[in-house]
Amino acid sequence: MQATRKLWTWLAVICVLSFAVLGWVGTEIYLTAPPIPKQVISTQGAVLFSEGQVQRGQEAWLSAGGQQLGSVWGHGSYVAPDWSADWLHREALALRTVWAQRDFGKPFEQLGVGQQAELNARLKSEMRRNTYDAATGTITLSPERAEAVQQVAKHYTGLFGDDASLDKLREQYAMNAGSLPDPADLQALPAFIFWSAWSAATDRPGETDLSYTSNWPHDALVDNTPTAGAGIWSIASVIFMIAAIAGMIFYHSTAKEEGDPTPPKADPLFDLKPTPSMKATRKYFYVVIGLILAQVGMGVITAHYAVEGHTFFGFPLAQILP
Structure with missing residues (x-):
């Protein structure tokens, strides 16, 4: 009994410490969350996204x-x-293209190695620079980046709208045309996706090469790569876990435990006779079995959409279950 009490004590201590750490980390995340801008404008005053x-x-x-x-x-x-990763990469490619056409009069792919390196370095600086003004709640972008943002926004309004040229892409994404029928929603969607991508690549105030999301998602074009701290703590967490397991095994092997209880001579369940209340639960188990089968079936359909997009072995099931 004494050994059991110690185990419960250790469990309580571990739970308290674990949730204390989670609470502290959660508080820090909340306090350093990326700001939601009131508007996004260009340096020329054009409003890209409003309050x-x-x-x-x-x-x-x-x-x-x-x-x-x-x-x-x-x-x-x-x-x-991942829409934040998709927008981030599309915007980076679009911005490089805008610069290449403006500065060299040709697509980025046709530039020399030195010219490409110059634009890539400029791209990282441009995408990571934090231009959020806390006093006005405004993010200010260069005219070239504003043009790139507008290009990506047009892609998203077409994708979530009914642009026929994106039908193949929607099929690959298992999306239906006209996902957002409300024009106001369709115009607002790019603002949210842009903000999620902006937060993913923009350096936190006072930091260098560390975005609001700790450089997630990965994109080497804008230097969104794992930080040294992320690698160190990932390795440290594995080491701590192994050490804790080793400590638990050591304690278990050295502690004196109570002997195993004496088992009954016969299994008491063999002589069990179902009572009326037990029999009444059969309906419940039939319902549970049906729900589990339905869940498995929906999982099969959902997984299959990743292969065929809108169909289920050729049958246009997405028209019934989008």
């Missing part, structure tokens, strides 16, 4: 399926892409 559009864009994304349709910052399903 409230980021929040409405998030609501629009949730109404279109949310985490069931792609993910943001890695949270969600993996049939469609």
Whole structure:
């Protein structure tokens, strides 16, 4: 009994410490969360996204399926892409193209090695620079980046709208055309996705090469790569876990434990006779079995959409179960 009490004490201590750490980390995350801008403008004064559009864009994304349709910052399903990563990469490519055409009069792919290196270095600086003004709640972008943002926004309004040229891409993402029928939602969605990508690549105030999301998702074009701290703590966590397991095994092997209880001579369940109340639960188990089978079936359909997009072995099932 004494040994059991010690185990419960250790369990309580571990739980308290674990939740204390989780609470502390959660508080730090909340305090250092990326700011939601009131507006996003260019240095020339053009308004790209206005007040409230980021929040409405998030609501629009949730109404279109949310985490069931792609993910943001890695949270969600993996049939469609991670939208923050997708926007970040598309914007980086678009910005390079804008610069290449403006400065050299040709596509980026046709530039020399030195010219490409110059634009790549400029790209990292441009995408990571934090231009958020806390006093006005405004993010200010260069005219070239504003043009790149508008290009990516057009892609997203077409993708979540009914642009026929993106039908093949929607099929690969298991999306239906017209996912956002409301024009206001369709215009607000890019604001939310842009903000999620901006937060993923923009350096935190007072930091260098460390974004609001700790450089997640990965994109080498904008130097979104794992930090040294992330690597160190990942390794340290594994070492701590192994050490804790070793300590538990050592304690278990050295501690004196009570002997095993004497088992009964016969299994008491063999002589058990079902009571009327036990028999009454059969309906419950039939329902549970049915629900489990339905869940498995829906899982099969969802997984299959990752292969065929809108069909189930050729049958256009997405018209019934989008």
